[in-house]
Amino acid sequence: MFKEDFPVIFEHSQPGRIGYSLPTLDVPEVAIELDERYVRQQDAQLPEVSELQIMRHYTALSKRNHGVDSGFYPLGSCTMKYNPKINEDVVRLTGFSHIHPLQSEETVQGALELMYDLQTSLEEITGMDTVTLQPAAGAHGEWTGLMMIRAFHEKNGDHHRTKVIVPDSAHGTNPASATVAGFESVTVKSDERGLVDLEDLKRVVDENTAALMLTNPNTLGLFEEHIVEMAQIVHDAGGRLYYDGANLNAVLGYARPGDMGFDVVHLNLHKTFTGPHGGGGPGSGPVGVSKELAPFLPKPILKKENDVYVFEHERPDSIGRVKPYFGNFGINVRAYTYIRTMGPEGIRKVSEYAVLNANYMMRQLQQDFDLPFTQHCKHEFVLSGKRQKKLGVRTLDMAKRLLDFGYHPPTTYFPLNVEEALMIEPTETESKETLDEFIVAMKQIAQEAKQQPEKVQEAPHTTVVGRMDETTAARKPILRYRKENQE
Amino acid sequence: MSFRYLPMTDKDKQDMLDSIGVSSTDELFEDIPETVRFQGELNIKPAKSEPALMKELSAMASKNANTKEYVSFLGAGVYDHYIPSIVDHVISRSEFYTAYTPYQPEISQGELQAIFEFQTMISELTGMEVANSSMYDGGTSLAEAVTLSAGVTKKKKILVSKTIHPQSLQVIYTYAKGQNLEVIEIAAKDGLTDLDALEKQLDEETASVVIQYPNFYGQIEPLAEVQERMAKQKKAMFIVSSNPLALGYLTPPGEFGADIVVGDTQVFGIPAQFGGPHCGYFATTKKLMRKVPGRLVGETKDEQGRRGYVLTLQAREQHIRRDKATSNICSNQALNALATSVALSALGKEGLKEMAYQNMQKARYAFQSLQQAGFKVTFTGPFFNEVVVQCPASVSAINQSLYEKGYIGGYDLASVDPQLEGCMLLAVTELRTKEEIDGFIKELGDVHV
Numbered sequence: 001m002f003k004e005d006f007p008v009i010f011e012h013s014q015p016g017r018i019g020y021s022l023p024t025l026d027v028p029e030v031a032i033e034l035d036e037r038y039v040r041q042q043d044a045q046l047p048e049v050s051e052l053q054i055m056r057h058y059t060a061l062s063k064r065n066h067g068v069d070s071g072f073y074p075l076g077s078c079t080m081k082y083n084p085k086i087n088e089d090v091v092r093l094t095g096f097s098h099i100h101p102l103q104s105e106e107t108v109q110g111a112l113e114l115m116y117d118l119q120t121s122l123e124e125i126t127g128m129d130t131v132t133l134q135p136a137a138g139a140h141g142e143w144t145g146l147m148m149i150r151a152f153h154e155k156n157g158d159h160h161r162t163k164v165i166v167p168d169s170a171h172g173t174n175p176a177s178a179t180v181a182g183f184e185s186v187t188v189k190s191d192e193r194g195l196v197d198l199e200d201l202k203r204v205v206d207e208n209t210a211a212l213m214l215t216n217p218n219t220l221g222l223f224e225e226h227i228v229e230m231a232q233i234v235h236d237a238g239g240r241l242y243y244d245g246a247n248l249n250a251v252l253g254y255a256r257p258g259d260m261g262f263d264v265v266h267l268n269l270h271k272t273f274t275g276p277h278g279g280g281g282p283g284s285g286p287v288g289v290s291k292e293l294a295p296f297l298p299k300p301i302l303k304k305e306n307d308v309y310v311f312e313h314e315r316p317d318s319i320g321r322v323k324p325y326f327g328n329f330g331i332n333v334r335a336y337t338y339i340r341t342m343g344p345e346g347i348r349k350v351s352e353y354a355v356l357n358a359n360y361m362m363r364q365l366q367q368d369f370d371l372p373f374t375q376h377c378k379h380e381f382v383l384s385g386k387r388q389k390k391l392g393v394r395t396l397d398m399a400k401r402l403l404d405f406g407y408h409p410p411t412t413y414f415p416l417n418v419e420e421a422l423m424i425e426p427t428e429t430e431s432k433e434t435l436d437e438f439i440v441a442m443k444q445i446a447q448e449a450k451q452q453p454e455k456v457q458e459a460p461h462t463t464v465v466g467r468m469d470e471t472t473a474a475r476k477p478i479l480r481y482r483k484e485n486q487e
Numbered sequence: 488m489s490f491r492y493l494p495m496t497d498k499d500k501q502d503m504l505d506s507i508g509v510s511s512t513d514e515l516f517e518d519i520p521e522t523v524r525f526q527g528e529l530n531i532k533p534a535k536s537e538p539a540l541m542k543e544l545s546a547m548a549s550k551n552a553n554t555k556e557y558v559s560f561l562g563a564g565v566y567d568h569y570i571p572s573i574v575d576h577v578i579s580r581s582e583f584y585t586a587y588t589p590y591q592p593e594i595s596q597g598e599l600q601a602i603f604e605f606q607t608m609i610s611e612l613t614g615m616e617v618a619n620s621s622m623y624d625g626g627t628s629l630a631e632a633v634t635l636s637a638g639v640t641k642k643k644k645i646l647v648s649k650t651i652h653p654q655s656l657q658v659i660y661t662y663a664k665g666q667n668l669e670v671i672e673i674a675a676k677d678g679l680t681d682l683d684a685l686e687k688q689l690d691e692e693t694a695s696v697v698i699q700y701p702n703f704y705g706q707i708e709p710l711a712e713v714q715e716r717m718a719k720q721k722k723a724m725f726i727v728s729s730n731p732l733a734l735g736y737l738t739p740p741g742e743f744g745a746d747i748v749v750g751d752t753q754v755f756g757i758p759a760q761f762g763g764p765h766c767g768y769f770a771t772t773k774k775l776m777r778k779v780p781g782r783l784v785g786e787t788k789d790e791q792g793r794r795g796y797v798l799t800l801q802a803r804e805q806h807i808r809r810d811k812a813t814s815n816i817c818s819n820q821a822l823n824a825l826a827t828s829v830a831l832s833a834l835g836k837e838g839l840k841e842m843a844y845q846n847m848q849k850a851r852y853a854f855q856s857l858q859q860a861g862f863k864v865t866f867t868g869p870f871f872n873e874v875v876v877q878c879p880a881s882v883s884a885i886n887q888s889l890y891e892k893g894y895i896g897g898y899d900l901a902s903v904d905p906q907l908e909g910c911m912l913l914a915v916t917e918l919r920t921k922e923e924i925d926g927f928i929k930e931l932g933d934v935h936v
Contacts, residue, residue, distance in 0.1 A: 005794040006596070009604050009832050020838035022569060025845050026921045027852035034869045037711050040738050044611040048835045051573055058577040058601070059828060065597030067585030075587055082492055083585050091760070092575070095548030098563045101762030102898055103552065104886060110550030111761050121531045136623035136763065138806070139817040147665060176805035176815035180634070181665045185810045188847055223518040253529055254516050260523045270818070278822030279598040280588040280620070280782065282764030298661075320661035324564065324626035324654040325762025337544065343534025346490045352512050353495055359515055360503040375516045376507075403593055414806075431494040432503065463593035466789040473787035473799040477776065479617050480607040481786075 001159050003124045006064070006464075008481050009057050013047040019054050048068035065279070066408050072434050076380045076411035076423025077171070079249045079268075083276035084341065087334035096333055105310055112309030112455060115326065116302055118336040119286075125339075125347065126245075126256025126265045128288030133327040134298045136479040138246060139267030141285030142177035142213070147319045148289065148296040149183055149211045149240050149264060155296075155317060158238065161210040165239075167196050169219045169415040171246060183210055183296065190417055194220040194373040201233055202266025209239035216243065216260065217250045217378035219415040219423070221358065231261030240264065240293075249427070250355055250378035263290045273335035284331035298322045353428035354379040357435060361426055364439045368446035372418055379427070385420035393449040393456045397422040398465065401448070401459035488534070502889065502927075523770020533881070554895060555810030558923045562873055563703070563898035564625070564652050564751070565759045568732070569842065569917060571833040574756040578826050588782070588818070592797045599796035602784045602821065605828045612734045613742025613748040615770035620782040621824040622767030622816065625653040625751030628726050629697065630662035630749040631769065631780045631814055636695035636724040637668050638813045639778055645690045648673045648680040650702035651728060653903045659697070668694070676838050678704045678866030678875065686716045695724040695747075701733050701739060703903075704912065705873025706866055710743035714785050717744075730754060731768065733871045747771045756830025766823035777803060780814035845917040846872035853915045853924050865910050873914050875900065875907070880934070882911045888934045894927055 034040075048301075050055075060179035073080035073375040091097065092384065094153070094237065097158035099108055114343065119131040131357075135141040145166065154162040166185050173184040181225040186204050191197040195218070212234045217223045228303040231241055249272045257265045269275055289297060299318040300311035342350065355378050362381040370384040399422070401410035426435055448455050478485070500512075509515060515523070535543065553569045578584060582597060589595030589602075602620045609618035610691035622628035633645050647659060649672050656672070663670050671688055674681045680698060687697065689911075696717060700708045710727065717725055726747045727740035733755040734740075740748045754763040771779055777800060785799035805812040834842060850872040857864055857876050865875040878885050889896040897914070900907035915924065 004791075006600070008607075009599065009828075010607070013835075017835070018837060019573070019833040019835055020569075020571060022838060022841055022845065023917055024918070025848055026850055027924070029848055030851050030855070032847055032851070034707065035709075038707060038709075038738050038869070040734070040736055043836050044608075044735065044739075044839060046608060046611065046834065046836045047832050048837070049832060051571075051833065054573055054829065054832045055576065057832075059580065061597035061601055062577075062580040062582040063597065064595075064600070065589075066591075066594040067580040067582045069581035069585045073587070078587050080585075080587060083581070084492060086541065088579070088584075089541070090544050090548075093545060093548035094553045094555050095545075095551040097758040098553040098555050098567070098762050099551045099761045100554060100559065100565055100567075100759045100895065101897060102563055102565070104563055104883070104890075107552035107890065107895070108761065110547040113548055113550070117532075121774070124530050127525075136627065137816075137818040139815045140623065140627070143665070143815055147661065152667075172804075172806035172809050172812075173815050173817050175810035176808065176812035179810045179812060180815045182667060191646045225518045225520060228520055228522060251516075251519070253525060255519045255523055255525050259525065276584050277587045277818075278584050278820075279586045279601075279825065280821035281818035282623070282766075282823060283818040284764075301811065316867040319664070321654060321657035322661055323625075323658060323763070324624060324843055327762075328623075328764040329761040330764050337540065339533060340535055340540055340544075342490060342492075344529040344531050345488055346493075346534050347529060347531070349490060349493055353493055355515050356495070356500065356503055356512050357505075359507050359509075363507050368896075376509075376518060378515075399591070400593070403591065408594065409585075409591060429492050429494070432499040461595050464592055465596055465793050466791060468592045468789050468795050468797045469787045470797050470799065473785040473797050474802075477783070477799055478786040479562055479587075479603075479776070479783055479799075480610045481603065 009047045009049065010481050011395055012049045012053050012057060015048055017048045017050050019049050019051045038044055060427055071406045072430060072438055073408040074410050074424045074426050075408055076425040077246060079271035079273060079425060079427060081427040083274050083280035083433055084338060085276060087337045090337045091330050091333045106401060109309055112302060114333060114336055116304055118332055119302065121339050122267060122286055124290060125252065126288045127256030128265055130289040130294045130297060131286050131288040132285045132297050134323050135166035135285040135287055136323050136328050137281065138266060138285045139173040139177055141287045142173055142244065143181050144298060144322045145264040145266055145287050146177055146181035147241055148181065148293055151296040151319050152293055161297055163208045164210055165212040168417050170213065171219060174213045174244060194222045195224055196230060198226055198229060198333055201230060203218040205233055205237045205239065209237050211240045211242045213242040213244060215247050217247050220382050221375055221377040221380035222373060222375065223378055225312065228261045246271065247379060250351055252351040254294055254328035254351055262292055269335040274338045275331050275334060282312040282328050282331055284328040350428050357428060361424060361439060365442055368443050380423060382418050383422040384418050385422055388449040389420050391449050391453055393453050397456045397459060398445050401445050401456045402441065403460040404462045407438060409427055502931055503833065519694050523844050542548055547826055552895065557893055557895045558926060559895040560913045561895050562898050563785055563912050565762060566914055566916055567755055567918055570756050570758065571830055573833055574746060574826050574829045577829045582792040583825060584822055592795060596795055598821065601825050601828055603786060605824045606784060607870060608828060608831050609768045609770050612731050612739065613770040614739030615748050616773045617776045618768060618770040619779050620784055621819040621821065622769050622781055623820060624763060624765045624767045625728060625749060626658040628749040628767030628769050629655050630658045632726045632749050633659055633697065634666050635778055635780065636726060637666060640694045640722055640724065642692050642694040644669050645695055646671050646685060646688050646693055647697040648674055649675045650680050650704060651697060652703050678706045679868060680708055682692065682712055689720050689723060691720060693720055693723040695726050697726045699728040701730060701871040704866055704875050705870040707737065707869045707871060710740060714743045732843055735839040736847060746775065752827040756826040765825055766820040766821055781816045781819055815818050830843060842917055849917060849919055850915040852876055853913065856924060856928050860932050872916060873912055875910050875912050878909050878911050885934050889930055892930050894930060
C-alpha cells in the first residue's frame with residue numbers, strides 16, 4: 001500500500017473484531033445432515049471490523065463523493081434535481097419498508113392504493129391509457145415497451161416488422177434495447193436544426209417498420225416540432241411511436257406524449273420524479289401505453305374493483321413478467337410523495353423553471369462557446385468545445401477543470417452528432433445565484449483556454465485524486481481486492 | 488403559489504426573461520405545436536403541505552400489515568433478516584444517494600471504492616473470480632445470465648430446473664422471447680431437480696443449465712452431481728442462482744464449476760419493501776469477464792501513483808456498443824449494493840457464518856416441531872432455511888386464520904405446482920424466536936377452516 005493510498009475496508013480488518021449483534025440462538029442445536037462436499041471449507045474473506053470503524057470508513061468515502069447535496073450537478077440528460085427529504089422519510093415508514101410482496105392483497109391495501117394512485121397520476125401526466133410500474137429502470141422500460149410493440153405486431157400477423165428507427169442523437173440504450181428485444185435498429189439523421197430530418201424519416205420508414213423511438217425534447221434539448229407529421233408518417237406505415245421519457249422534465253403540464261401521438265412511453269422516476277439516483281441506481285421505469293397496446297402489458301395488472309385493489313393475472317396477450325414482484329416500490333413511493341407535494345400547478349412550474357434556467361444559461365454562454373443550434377432550448381442545451389479544441393483544450397479538459405470549482409461537469413461527448421459536446425441541464429431546483437456562479441466559472445475556463453491552456457489541460461488540481469490511468473485499468477483489470485496483490 | 492423546491496423569485500424570473508430577450512416563459516414553449524400543447528390543468532391531486540402529506544401517507548402505510556408487527560414466516564425469495572442499524576445511517580449520507588453513476592472518478596472515489604468492495608465481497612461469497620457492480624434484482628440477473636450464455640455459446644436451448652423461483656422462471660421466458668431462445672423446463676422430483684431428466688435433455692444445442700441453490704423449496708441441490716452430469720457437454724454453461732446468505736455455510740457454486748452465479752442480496756441489509764428495489768448480483772469467471780452485463784469498477788492509479796478506482800471495460804456497455812450490445816442495462820442498484828456492503832462489513836467473516844448457521848438451526852427446529860405436532864413435511868432432503876409443510880386445508884384459508892392471530896403465514900405452493908395443493912412454504916430466519924415458532928405451529932394445528 002502506497003502511503004497516500006486510501007484504505008479499503010479489508011485493510012482495517014483484524015481477526016476477532018466484530019460489528020454485528022445477532023440474536024442468541026434459542027433453539028436446541030442439532031447436527032446438520034449434509035454431505036460434507038456441501039459444507040463450506042474456506043471462509044469468505046469478509047472484513048472483521050468494529051461498528052465505529054465501519055462508520056468512519058464509509059463517512060470518509062462519502063466525503064470522496066459528489067452528490068446533488070454537495071454542489072451543482074448540471075449533468076445533461078440525467079436531471080440531477082434536488083432529492084426531497086420527506087421522500088426518504090415516507091419510504092422508511094414501517095408499513096412501506098417492511099411488507100412482503102407475496103402477502104395477500106387484503107393485507108397490503110395501503111401499498112396498492114399508493115401504486116394505483118401513482119399509476120393514475122402518471123397516466124394523466126403522460127396522456128396514456130394505462131401505466132405499469134413493473135420495469136426497474138429506464139432501459140428496462142424501453143425493452144418492456146418494445147417487447148409490447150413486438151407482441152402487438154405479431155398478434156396482427158405482422159412478423160415482418162423487425163425494424164426500429166432511432167435518431168442519430170439517441171441515447172445508447174435505445175438501439176441496445178431494440179437489439180435485446182429482437183429488433184434491428186435503423187438510424188434516422190438529424191437536420192441542420194438538430195431535429196429529425198423528415199425527408200430521411202420518409203426514406204427509412206417502410207412496411208418493415210415496427211417503431212420509431214424518440215426522445216422529445218431530443219438529446220440536444222430541442223423540441224421535435226414536426227412531431228405531428230412524424231407521428232403521421234410512422235402510423236401511416238403501420239409502425240408505432242415510442243417515447244423515451246428521459247427528457248420529460250421539459251414538458252410537464254405543457255405537452256403530453258399521448259397527445260403528441262405516442263403509443264408507448266417510459267418514464268424515469270429517478271430523474272423527473274426525484275428518485276433519487278443513488279450513485280447509479282436503483283431507478284424505476286414505468287411504462288404507459290395507448291388503449292390498443294394495453295392487452296400486452298406485463299402481468300399482473302393492478303386494478304381497482306369496488307374500492308378494493310386487486311392484481312389481475314389472467315392476461316392472455318401479456319408479454320409476461322419483466323421483473324419479479326411489482327417493480328421498484330421504494331422508488332415509486334418517493335415519486336408519489338413528490339407528485340403529491342407539487343400538485344398540478346407545481347408540476348407545471350417544474351418544467352417552466354427547468355426550461356427558463358436552461359435558456360438563461362445558454363444565452364449567457366453562447367458568446368464564449370460554440371452553440372450549434374440557436375433556437376430556444378427546452379430543459380437542457382448542448383455547447384460545442386470546437387473553438388477551444390483549436391487552442392489545444394479539449395472538452396474533457398474543461399470538464400476536469402470544472403471539478404476545481406466544486407461542480408460536477410456537464411455530460412461530455414454526447415450526443416454523438418455534436419463535436420466536443422458539452423450537454424448542460426441545470427434543472428429547476430437551482431437558484432439564480434448558483435447558475436450565475438457556474439456561468440462565471442465557465443467564462444473563466446474559456447479565458448484560460450486562450451491564456452493559460454495548460455491550467456485547463458492539467459486539471460483537476462484540487463481533487464483527492466488526479467486523472468486516473470484508465471488504459472491500464474482496462475488492459476489489466478483488477479476487479480476485486482486481494483491482500484497479496486498490495487505491495 | 489410558491490414551492491419549497493423551486494427557488495426562483497419573481498424578480499429572478501424577470502431578470503432572466505430580460506436576459507434571454509423574451510417577455511414570458513410561454514414564449515420558450517412556442518416550438519410545441521399548438522395542436523398538441525396541453526391546455527388547462529393536469530387532473531392530479533392538489534399539492535399538500537409537508538405535515539399534511541406525512542399524515543396522509545403514514546395512514547396509508549399503516550393500512551399494510553408489516554412484518555415488524557406481524558410474525559412472518561413468509562419467504563419464497565424475499566426474507567425478513569437482521570439489518571444492522573448502521574446500514575441505514577450509511578446509505579442516508581446524501582453524498583451517496585444524491586450522486587449519479589460515478590462517471591467522473593476524481594469526485595466519485597467514494598462510490599467507486601464502495602462498489603469495488605462490493606464486487607470483492609460477492610466474489611468471495613460465490614467463489615467466482617469476477618463480480619459486477621449489481622443488477623436490478625435476482626430474477627433479471629438470472630435472465631441476463633441466460634441471454635449471456637446464448638450469446639457466448641451461439642446456442643439457443645436453455646435448460647431450466649423447475650425448482651427455481653417461479654417468478655424468475657417467468658422473467659426468463661420474457662427475456663428468452665426477445666432473443667428467440669428455447670426454454671425447456673426440467674422436472675422436479677422430491678423437491679429437487681430430476682437429474683436424469685436433465686441429462687436426457689442436455690445435448691450439443693444446449694446453451695446453459697440453470698439451477699437454484701438452495702432451490703425455491705429450500706432444498707440444497709447437489710451441485711457436484713449436476714457438474715458430473717454436465718461433463719458430457721463441456722460447452723453448455725452452468726448457471727447457478729444462489730441465496731448469498733446460504734453461502735455463508737454452503738460450499739460456493741464456484742467450487743462446482745459454475746460459469747455464472749447470480750442472485751439477490753436483499754438478505755444483506757435491504758428491507759423487503761414490497762418486492763423492490765432489491766439488488767441483483769452477477770458473478771462469473773475471468774474468461775467471461777469481457778462479456779459481463781452492467782458496470783464494472785476496476786482499481787488503477789492516478790498520475791501521482793495513488794490508488795484509485797474507475798468504471799472500466801466500458802466497451803461492453805450499451806452507451807458504447809449501441810445496437811451491438813448484448814445487454815441494454817444502464818442503471819444498476821448502487822445504493823442497495825452499498826447497503827449490502829455495509830451489512831456484510833458489519834456481519835464480517837464470523838457474523839456471516841453465524842447468521843447462516845442460525846437460519847439452518849431455526850429451520851431445523853421448525854421442521855422437527857412440525858413433525859412432532861403431526862404435520863407432514865413434504866420434502867426431507869437437506870435444506871437451508873425453508874420447509875414445505877402440508878396443511879389440512881387450503882393455504883389461503885389457513886393464512887387468513889393465522890393472520891387474525893398475528894401471523895403472516897407461508898407461501899401457497901398450489902400456484903406453482905398443482906401437485907403441491909395444500910402445501911405451504913415456510914421461511915424461518917434468525918429473527919424468528921423459539922416462542923414465535925412454537926406459537927405458530929400451535930396455531931397451525933388449531934386452525935379450523
